[in-house]
Amino acid sequence: MKKKWDMRIPPILVAPIFFMAIMLSICKTSAQECPALMSPADGSTLVSVDATITWESVTGVPGYIISLGTTPGGNDILNERNVGTATSFTPTTGLPENTEIFVTITLFFFNQPNIVCDSQRFTTAALTGVPQCTTLTLPVNEATDINTATNISWMAAPSATGYFISIGTTLLGNEILKDTDIGNSLNYNPPTDLPAESEIYVTIIPYNRIGMAVGCTTLMFTTAQQAILPLCTTMLSPMNGETNVPLSPTLEWNAAPNATGYRVSIGTSPFETNILENAIFFKTSTVVIDFEPNRTFFISIIPFNAAGEAIGCTQETFSTLLGCGPYYDPLSGELLVLNPEITFPDIVSICLDNEISVVTATDEADGYRWYKLDANGNETLLSTTAQVTIDEEGAYVYEAYVNIEESGRTFECASSKTFEAKISQAPEIKDIKVQLSASSLNYEVITGINGNYEYAIDNKDGPYQDSNRFTDQSLTDHIIYVRDKDGCGTTSSMVEQDLTVSGFPKFFTPNGDGINDFWQFIPPNETEEYKVSKIFIFDKFGAFLAQISPNKDGWNGSLNGRPLPESNYWFKAIATNNKTIIGYFSLKR
Structure with missing residues (x-):
């Protein structure tokens, strides 16, 4: 798990004060800032009268207020019910049938204007039958020792629009209350206390426009001795x-x-x-x-x-109190936070050639924490400064925090992210493959180890590229640079193109007269610089024709037994000291 500042636990968290420069009265906001209805969806029809209304969660919103009405923005069904962080609400007595219902969600904020969203709507279905029966919730059926001042409450019956209630001291009796229509309410408070130490029988019959529920059972509870209940408090x-x-x-x-x-x-x-x-x-x-x-x-x-x-x-x-945010700013219409912004990378590299790898924070903050994560996600604190020493690959957590002070009290606002440490090292050039074209050279750089490298030619400062290939280069000496992207070093190698080196004939005449019929390297001396191990021959377009050895007769100017025409041809010779020599010669007939 990512290390985060748990604002519910630390004892140093105290009251931050967040003042708004100007408080604006905001009545409406654009649709994209408000949650969409999820169920029923906006515009739905044939919705059940006992439906639960759910909406999308909005990031950074601390609470929601819901109103229900039969007109846009209306509240004649439900008037501004605060549901906290919940994103659903079930009307306790259901919804009216065959009615267009308008849902207004208000985004609740602290010490700043709430956002009243545009109303969304759906239409309920018509009732198709009488409601079902209900049951007592207070007192529960067959309860004993119930105070004589008790209220009577019951569960909502789906599709009910009202309830008849009878109360008596005998089964099916109505000595206390006779068949009274109390409307669409789920409780009844008898105007006088019930008789003490008596069996009380309650019959509740839900109804709607189609009719009354059928077969509802009379429920019973027993009262206690006369006693005085306490009143409520505030x-x-x-x-x-x-x-x-x-x-x-x-x-x-x-x-x-x-x-x-x-x-x-x-x-x-x-x-x-x-x-x-x-x-x-x-x-x-x-x-x-x-x-x-x-x-x-x-x-x-x-x-x-x-x-x-x-x-x-x-x-x-x-x-x-307001904590670190997010806060809605009515001036800009944006959500603001006090937590520092994190710019730390997802991956950092440890240079293998360095004895100590020090990683430095990238963000301005009042303090920092660095943690090492094990395979189970457990954290070990490594450093509480802007730098940390990391000597192995793995997962780590970087945390930056700011201290907010008000009236001598301080609390923290922190941001954190998990990052990965990877081992890297300076590059090593193993080979540079050279390919001839008609009037230019192509290079392919081969490194000895795999790494996160970039490449440049002739300039150590770049520009660098991700590709290890360079095309259409001039027929001159070039220096290839390979740099580790993670800062673990740069290496270079020169590719020399000596077009005038002695020992390579400028032309030959393979006409069968026994004079200069073969093209071959003739070393001017036996120094290391002139010891050639192999020679490759190409046409002027860079197509490979032949490979010859310096101790053989040489090339006779043919390909697969077919004499080639007069033209200029390229050669590439590899010296024993790994020097590459490239040049051209002429075939004359």
């Missing part, structure tokens, strides 16, 4: 909807009359308790360590006593 700190909350805040709430304790749940969406789930406190405050920055948190506090829990308590929200 947050004191942070207040409901408060933003810029410190990452390690003290949560404090009002004391609820008759409460002996409180059950606290916290989540990152209205539907989750992934931070704290039903934690019990016997006081009205608690300290939470290291909330994540840039997040909205949803908190529920339920007072309780021996009689039971408070009923109908609502969820509250607060949002934490």
